[in-house]
Amino acid sequence: MKAQLLILADGRFPSGGHAHSGGLEAAVVRKRVSDLDSLRRFLIGRLYTSGLVGAAFAAAACADPGSMDGIDEELDARTPSPALRLASRRQGRSLWRAAAVVWPGPHVTKAGAVRKGLHQPVALGVVAEAAGCTPGESAAISAYHAVSGPASAAVRLLGLDPYQVHGLIAALGDDIDRVAQAATEAARGPAADLPAASSPLLDVSAEDHAAWEVRLFAS
Template identity: 85%
Template sequence: MNTQLLLLADGRFPSGGHAHSGGLEVAVVRERVRDLAELRGFLVGRLYTAGLVGAAFTAAACARPEAMDELEDELDARTPSPALRLASRRQGRSLCRAAAVVWPGPHVSAAVAHRGGLHQPVAFGVVAEAAGCTPSESATISAYHAVSGPASAAIRLLGLDPYQVHGLLAELGGDIDQVAATATESARGPAADLPAASWPLLDVSAEDHASWEVRLFAS
């Protein structure tokens, strides 16, 4: 496994992801997720919806970074929540700023200068290509981040045992690989045919969360 892949998969990479719960904060406050078993259900649901879409767009951007504008438009159409679009682009901008230092190049520079910023999955694919990752590798990291971010947030929000939470992530390894494989295959086709799997409650929750005056996470 190459070092660049490890750097991108590391939660300490300064991409801003630590400030986002992936919708888990609302799920905890609204008592839809209260324990480890319910966290598992949340993570699986997120992985096969938002995680699949994100991984597919990441793989497509890694394979065709020059198509970032087209991919950005397609992903925007799949993100009905203004709050989620804002959160995604904030993370995309943070990721691109970090990549401009670590893996500078023409596509990364274009991503940094992109109007309004890129959605996080598209930015991640562009950065992964600059780091020398394959589309399959980038999809795997993207799918992993779709669950590892909320899982990490669960330790803070629910006070769960971190060993049990990471054990849960290990159990989901097969699901992560399956989602990454599906995403990679779909990325070989036109951008318009990329997955559009949705979990409407995530969109509703994002708008709910954006209205709070006090919150622990940005999203």
């Protein structure tokens, strides 16, 4: 296994992911997630909707980083929530800042010149290519982040046992692999045909969460 893959998948990589809960904070406050079982259902739902979309776009950007602008526009069209668009682009900028130091290169430099900043999955694909990862590996990292980020937030928000939470992530390993494989296959086609799986409750919750005066996570 490539060291670069491990570095990008590591939650300690300074890309700003620790500041985001992936919609979990709103779900906890609104009592939709309250224990390990409801967290499992939340993670599965997120993985097969926004997780699949993100993984497919990461794979597409990794396969053809020169087309990052068009790929990013397609993902923007699949992100109806302004709050989620803002959060995604902020995470994309954070990832770019780290990559500009760790894996500098022409595509990473171009990504930094995008005025609004790239969406996080697109930035991840561009960075993964610069790090020497394959589109399939990029999709796997993205799919893993779709569950590991909210799972980590759950420990802080609900006080869950971190060993049990990591056991839950491990139990989702086959699902993560399936989503990554489906995303990689989808990325072989044109950007316009990439998945558009929707998660309306995450969109609504993001707008709700963005209006709070006090919150632990940025999203």
